[in-house]
Amino acid sequence: MNLSKKIFKIVTLSAVLALTACSTKTNSAVSNTTQSSSSSETAGETDPALNDLYQQENQLFADHKEAWDKAFNMMNKGNADPSADYAEYLASAVEGNKDEFTEEEYKTLTEDLEKIREIEKKISELESKQSTSSASKDDSSSESSFADLSGVDFDGNKVDKSLFSKNAVTVLNFWFTGCKPCVEELPKLNELNEAIKAKGGEVVGINTDTFNGSGSAIKDAKKVLEQQGAKYRNLSIDSSCDVGQYASNIMAFPTTILVDRNGKIIGDPLLGGVDNQENYDALMKQIESVIASDSATK
Amino acid sequence: MDKKNTMISKKIAQFRGWIQGLATLLTNIHLPNFFKGKIYQGNGKKICVPGLNCYSCPAASGACPIGAFQAVVGSSHFKFAYYITGFFILLGVTLGRFICGFLCPFGWFQDLLHKIPTKKFSTEKLKTLRYLKYVILVVFVILLPMLMTNSIGMGNPFFCKYICPQGVLEGAIPLSLGNAAIRSALGKLFTFKSVILVSVIVLSILFYRPFCKWICPLGAIYSLFNKVSLLGIQVEHDKCVGCQQCTKACKMDVNVLKTPNHPECIRCGACMKVCPKNAIHYQFMGKNVSKDKNKLKEK
Amino acid sequence: MKSERSMNILKSKKTIQIVLLITGVMMITYGVFRGEVDVVLNKAVKICLECVGIG
Numbered sequence: 077m078n079l080s081k082k083i084f085k086i087v088t089l090s091a092v093l094a095l096t097a098c099s100t101k102t103n104s105a106v107s108n109t110t111q112s113s114s115s116s117e118t119a120g121e122t123d124p125a126l127n128d129l130y131q132q133e134n135q136l137f138a139d140h141k142e143a144w145d146k147a148f149n150m151m152n153k154g155n156a157d158p159s160a161d162y163a164e165y166l167a168s169a170v171e172g173n174k175d176e177f178t179e180e181e182y183k184t185l186t187e188d189l190e191k192i193r194e195i196e197k198k199i200s201e202l203e204s205k206q207s208t209s210s211a212s213k214d215d216s217s218s219e220s221s222f223a224d225l226s227g228v229d230f231d232g233n234k235v236d237k238s239l240f241s242k243n244a245v246t247v248l249n250f251w252f253t254g255c256k257p258c259v260e261e262l263p264k265l266n267e268l269n270e271a272i273k274a275k276g277g278e279v280v281g282i283n284t285d286t287f288n289g290s291g292s293a294i295k296d297a298k299k300v301l302e303q304q305g306a307k308y309r310n311l312s313i314d315s316s317c318d319v320g321q322y323a324s325n326i327m328a329f330p331t332t333i334l335v336d337r338n339g340k341i342i343g344d345p346l347l348g349g350v351d352n353q354e355n356y357d358a359l360m361k362q363i364e365s366v367i368a369s370d371s372a373t374k
Numbered sequence: 375m376d377k378k379n380t381m382i383s384k385k386i387a388q389f390r391g392w393i394q395g396l397a398t399l400l401t402n403i404h405l406p407n408f409f410k411g412k413i414y415q416g417n418g419k420k421i422c423v424p425g426l427n428c429y430s431c432p433a434a435s436g437a438c439p440i441g442a443f444q445a446v447v448g449s450s451h452f453k454f455a456y457y458i459t460g461f462f463i464l465l466g467v468t469l470g471r472f473i474c475g476f477l478c479p480f481g482w483f484q485d486l487l488h489k490i491p492t493k494k495f496s497t498e499k500l501k502t503l504r505y506l507k508y509v510i511l512v513v514f515v516i517l518l519p520m521l522m523t524n525s526i527g528m529g530n531p532f533f534c535k536y537i538c539p540q541g542v543l544e545g546a547i548p549l550s551l552g553n554a555a556i557r558s559a560l561g562k563l564f565t566f567k568s569v570i571l572v573s574v575i576v577l578s579i580l581f582y583r584p585f586c587k588w589i590c591p592l593g594a595i596y597s598l599f600n601k602v603s604l605l606g607i608q609v610e611h612d613k614c615v616g617c618q619q620c621t622k623a624c625k626m627d628v629n630v631l632k633t634p635n636h637p638e639c640i641r642c643g644a645c646m647k648v649c650p651k652n653a654i655h656y657q658f659m660g661k662n663v664s665k666d667k668n669k670l671k672e673k
Numbered sequence: 674m675k676s677e678r679s680m681n682i683l684k685s686k687k688t689i690q691i692v693l694l695i696t697g698v699m700m701i702t703y704g705v706f707r708g709e710v711d712v713v714l715n716k717a718v719k720i721c722l723e724c725v726g727i728g
Contacts, residue, residue, distance in 0.1 A: 254449055254712065255721040256528045257728075284719065303526050327413050328549075328556055328720045328727075347559035348728045415718035420710050429717040430725040437717040445716035446709050457704025457713065464697035467690055531724050541725045549720075550727070559728045567726040602689045660687075 129199050136188045143181040144188075150176060161200075163193040221340040222322070227313030228289060230298055235311055240339045244276035244370040245363055250323055250331045252284045253296050258330040261349035262304035268350065268360070269308040275367050279308045284323050286312035332359065334366055342366050380646070383655035387643025390475065394482035400435065401425060401479055402544070407432035411552030422461055424469070425478030426592050428538065430545030432552070440515060440592050441534050448519035448529030462595050470603030471596045474586055475640035480540045481586055487578040495580050498627050503588040504638065510537065511591035533591060535563070539571035582625040586640065597637035604659050607634040607641060613653035620645035620654060630654065 137144045151169040170177075170185050177185065225237045240246050249265055251258035262281075269279035281301075285293040289312050301310060313320045332346040343362050350356045386393075401423045404414040413432050422439040429438050439458060446455035465473060474481050488494075497503075514537060519529040534541055546564055550557040577584040586593050600606075609620075609631060620630035623644045628636040630645045634654070646654045704710070722728045 252715070252719055254445070254528075254715055255719065255724075256448075256524070256530055257721060257723040259526065259528060260524070285715070300526055325412075327415065327718065328553075328559070328722050330722075331555070344558070345555050347555050348561070348722055413718065413720060417714070419717035420714045422713070428725065430720050437713050442713045442717065446712050449712050449716075451712065452707070452709060455704065455709060456700045456707065457709040460697045460700025460702075460704055462697075463693055463700065467693040467697060535724055535726055538726070545720075545725050546727050556722075556727060559722055561728045563723065563726050563728055599693075602686060602693065604690060660683075 126199060126202050129195050129202070133192055133195050136191060140184045140188060143177065143184050146177065146181070147173070147185060161196060163189060163196040166192060221338065222318045222335065223339075224317050225313065225319045225339075226317040227311050227320070230294060230301075230310045230312065235313075237339055239280070240335050241337050243278045244337060245272070245278075245342075245366040246335045247272070247277065247279040247359075247363065248319075248333050248335055249279060249281045250284060250326050250333075251281060251329055253293065253300055254285070255329045257349045257351075259300055259304060261330060261351040262301065262306040264349070264351040264356065266304075266306045266308060268356070271360075272363055272367075275364075276370070277363055277367060281306070281308065281310040282313060282319070282323055283310060284326070284329075287315045287320065287324075288312070289314075334359075334362055336366055337370055377652065380652040380655045383643065383646050384652070386656065387646050390643060391482075391485070393476050394478075394485065397425065397477040398479040398482055401427045401477075402431055402433035403435045404433045408548050409552060411549055411556070413549075422458065424465055424473045426480045426538075426540050426590060427478075428534070428541040428545040430541060430549065432548055434544075438534075440538070441531060444515060444519045444529075444531035444534060447516065448523070448531055450523075450527035453520065463599075466596050466599030467602060468604050469596075470600040470605060470635075470641070471593065471637075471639060472603075472605050472641040473596055474590075474593050475642045478586075478592075479544075480590075481583065481640070483543070484574075484578040484583045484585060487575060488582055490579050492579055494582070496627075497581050497584070497587060500588075501627060506588045507590055507594040510589060511594040515591045536567070537570060537589070539567065539574045539585070542567045542571045583640070587626065587638070593640075600635050600637045600639060603635070605641070606657050607639065607645075608655060608657045609634050610653040610655075613651045615651060617650065619648045619650065623648040 147166070147170055150173040151166075167189050170182070170189065174182060222237065222240070225235065225239060228234055247265075247268065251262075253259070265279050265281070272278070283293070283297045286297055294312055297310065313323065315321070315324055326345075328347050330347070330349055332350060334342045336342055346355060346359055348355055350359055407414060411432070413430060414434060418435050419429065419437045421436045422442055423434075423436040424439070426440065427434055427436075427438050429436075429441055439461060443455050443458040443462075446452050446458060469477075510533065514533040518532040521529070522532075523529040542564070546556075546560070546567070550560055574585050574589075581587075607630075614631065616631070618631070621628070624630055624639075625642070625644060626636075626638045626640055628634075628639045630639075633639075634645075641656070643656075646652075646656075720727075
């Protein structure tokens with residue numbers, strides 16, 4: 077009986093351990109998702125900050141209510157340009173009606189205007205940050221577009237997101253040097269690159285062994301590419317950029333995705349080698365439709 | 375002291391199912407990954423697990439020894455896998471096929487299947503098939519990955535790719551359930567291996583551990599060490615009355631009285647449970663002998 | 674005599690065990706030194722689809 081009790085305890089202990097082990101593991105997995113949710117959090121946070129700034133402005137107007145009411149009455153609010161700088165607008169209104177104010181009022185108003193200029197600067201900063209973070213929040217939550225890309229190609233030239241904008245369609249192929257089917261499809265990918273070059277497409281390879289410019293891994297990858305006759309561009313990207321994050325989350329190789337001019341992923345990823353004729357034809361069809369829609373939007 | 379030892383041996387044999395379950399859990403500890411359709415990618419995978427457990431299983435905590443062996447041998451950098459072979463030797467000489475009996479998830483899977491109540495068939499007459507696993511080991515795990523390389527020197531993991539049913543059971547199936555992209559990639563190879571898996575399942579219900587007896591290359595490796603492993607089985611001949619209950623109970627077709635450390639013995643302890651004289655027990659490092667020094671440690 | 678012979682067998686068994694243990698440890702050490710562990714890790718965390726029989 078003692079032994080069976082012991083075994084039960086061991087089993088439950090290990091079950092608990094398993095859950096804790098998994099939670100430490102899931103923490104690292106969750107950190108990926110928290111990245112996307114943190115941008116939404118910052119978006120939420122800027123709202124109270126913005127509100128605070130607006131309140132400061134209103135406080136100024138309230139403190140010197142008489143002077144400001146006079147100024148407001150004199151302003152031609154209907155024809156105001158909403159996109160123009162608010163502080164400038166107020167300043168020009170006060171300047172324009174300078175004669176109507178007493179010296180004291182004018183002094184108060186100009187002092188307030190200085191403060192308002194500062195507040196407006198902060199507001200515009202926050203607003204632009206909010207719009208970009210909400211934009212990236214949309215992107216990462218729908219996971220369909222790359223916000224940024226940073227790395228080097230195998231000749232040492234730096235690359236960034238403009239890589240996508242130069243092609244009607246970019247075929248991103250993720251592979252690693254130890255994966256035999258990935259290596260076997262390299263000649264076929266080279267063929268594909270030649271075929272779509274004229275139409276404005278490009279095949280770009282991303283070797284996931286070469287993250288963050290690992291020299292020896294790049295050397296190995298270069299050797300393999302040479303031996304397989306793959307002359308198209310291959311990148312060693314930073315694991316911190318958007319594309320790097322996407323690549324780190326891939327664990328089935330080879331994977332090929334299509335990216336349009338704006339960095340948006342089109343369709344589902346293709347798993348398996350394109351040296352399989354079926355896969356090649358399906359991919360070609362998709363490429364052509366992206367090229368077609370790209371020239372249509374032009 | 376021997377009586378106490380026999381009691382412990384019997385208890386271990388009785389709780390084998392629990393130990394197998396625990397071993398399977400520890401070998402596949404990252405359970406949440408099943409729902410995410412991802413695999414564990416941490417440093418735990420530098421170490422091999424003792425049993426047959428595919429690295430493509432979402433929950434796998436370590437690397438599969440057979441898979442890792444083929445990976446190293448099939449890579450363009452190395453011709454021989456010292457790390458993995460050393461691992462095999464170390465585990466073999468300490469535990470031998472105790473791993474098969476207690477620590478292998480696929481072994482547990484077959485044991486559970488065999489519990490399904492049907493007519494059971496004996497493999498006594500099929501003893502020649504036992505040699506098949508050595509052929510599979512030499513050809514599919516060692517030679518083909520080493521020799522069938524492309525121009526860069528890369529070889530395929532032939533056993534993993536074409537034969538291993540464990541990969542389908544805990545890798546391909548859970549991944550394709552949780553990951554739509556992988557689901558779309560399933561093709562002819564998957565169909566072929568699924569047929570193998572289904573056959574092993576059916577055979578496991580009718581026979582006892584057919585995969586372990588006839589196919590598993592890992593079992594083939596560990597079996598080579600059974601005669602010299604530190605963990606072994608001892609039969610006390612002065613207690614034995616020759617009733618042959620042990621040999622009748624043995625489902626791996628081993629003659630327990632003559633050869634308790636036969637390469638086919640997976641140390642399941644079925645013989646210990648039926649011995650009316652408690653004459654059979656585990657021994658580790660030759661310990662648990664009687665006080666009389668002249669008594670034999672082995673038969 | 675019989676027990677002497679079996680004592681010899683026993684001794685050789687012990688020798689074999691020790692030799693194998695040492696060989697195993699040495700091979701593991703050499704393999705780690707050679708960098709085989711990285712290959713094992715690399716192959717184990719990225720699924721090459723064909724290698725596991727998918728596709």
